[in-house]
Amino acid sequence: xxxxxxxxxxxxxxxxxxxxxxxxxxxxxxxxxxxxxxxxxxxxxxxxxxxxxxxxxxxxxxxxxx
Amino acid sequence: xxxxxxxxxxxxxxxxxxxxxxxxxxxxxxxxxxxxxxxxxxxxxxxxxxxxxxxxxxxxxxxxxxxxxxxxxxxxxxxxxxxxxxxxxxxxxxxxxxxxxxxxxxxxxxxxxxxxxxxxxxxxxxxxxxxxxxxxxxxxxxxxxxxxxxxxxxxxxxxxxxx
Numbered sequence: 001x002x003x004x005x006x007x008x009x010x011x012x013x014x015x016x017x018x019x020x021x022x023x024x025x026x027x028x029x030x031x032x033x034x035x036x037x038x039x040x041x042x043x044x045x046x047x048x049x050x051x052x053x054x055x056x057x058x059x060x061x062x063x064x065x066x
Numbered sequence: 067x068x069x070x071x072x073x074x075x076x077x078x079x080x081x082x083x084x085x086x087x088x089x090x091x092x093x094x095x096x097x098x099x100x101x102x103x104x105x106x107x108x109x110x111x112x113x114x115x116x117x118x119x120x121x122x123x124x125x126x127x128x129x130x131x132x133x134x135x136x137x138x139x140x141x142x143x144x145x146x147x148x149x150x151x152x153x154x155x156x157x158x159x160x161x162x163x164x165x166x167x168x169x170x171x172x173x174x175x176x177x178x179x180x181x182x183x184x185x186x187x188x189x190x191x192x193x194x195x196x197x198x199x200x201x202x203x204x205x206x207x208x209x210x211x212x213x214x215x216x217x218x219x220x221x222x223x224x225x226x227x228x229x
Contacts, residue, residue: 006106019089024096031096032103048128056121058114061106063083
């Protein structure tokens with residue numbers, strides 16, 4: 001279990017968290033590469049069904065950030 | 067709501083994280099990603115096959131109109147009152163939402179079990195682990211809502227089918 005690298009789907013709002021993630025990249029801050037980003041125009045766009053679908057397709061965790 | 071449902075489904079609500087980050091908070095974003103990754107790591111791998119039943123039922127529940135109506139009306143019901151003019155405080159609204167969520171999820175689990183070939187109440191109970199009383203109670207509602215239908219007797223047990 002030590003080497004377990006989880007797959008995390010991150011739904012990021014274009015105007016908030018995605019820009020934050022972008023800034024983190026620009027300022028060369030290190031963060032884990034486990035997250036797979038899905039950019040949405042608003043975190044209100046994320047339907048609960050998307051989250052279930054993500055789990056169905058085998059991701060280990062979901063982060064919704066706006 | 068989705069968190070509660072994941073908890074109900076036994077998937078664990080700690081697998082879903084919500085966080086608010088502004089565009090200027092790169093440091094905060096990095097901290098959140100670190101925390102989430104650590105948390106998921108400690109929870110271990112998620113096996114969707116083991117939970118396929120629960121995931122399908124959860125998806126049906128969230129896509130169903132009952133919950134969408136209820137969630138959509140939350141502000142109206144808690145601020146202006148319902149159609150009878152009764153006002154609901156947020157706590158009582160939440161508790162109703164919880165019970166509806168649980169009921170809808172269990173109904174959808176029953177649907178899944180019937181589709182999977184469990185025809186009688188006893189088979190369904192063995193498959194999804196709900197007690198017989200609760201299943202019979204929900205099935206009576208589901209018959210009214212035309213979700214399931216009574217198809218006859220088999221070995222003197224009533225059997226059902228999904229409509």
